[in-house]
Amino acid sequence: MIAPDFDYDAVTRDMPEARVMRGEAYAAKGWVDLVEIAPTGVLAHVTGERGLTYVVEVAARDASDARCTCPDFEDSGLRCKHVVATVFRVLDADDAELETAAGRLARLTDMLEMEGRDDAALLVDRARRDPALLRELEGEPVG
């Protein structure tokens, strides 16, 4: 198994329907960028209505271990629409997409090392939680 075996009903249980629908819409619009996937958890960058990108981490089948950098989550600690979007996106992805996401950071590290960046591992680790840096590293090879 590549990704966590999420139980969508458990993830969205007791959640206002509007929040679930917004999360699903974010996923459908392609606003979820899967950065890191392992059987134990997922890290994604999710862009919201105002163009701000949040860092979302989800572990556990029912997403009981989830974090998001959005104000909603930071205020309430409750699973937000970005968590829903991330889980929905993972469940909607095919194996090839999951494989691509699972190997993404390793490929980026290799690429930077081939370009002679001796801080590659450090940069990539920082980019996990820095959407702008990740885009820059993937989009504009330095060298």
Ligand SMILES: [Zn+2]
């Ligand atoms: Zn959020």
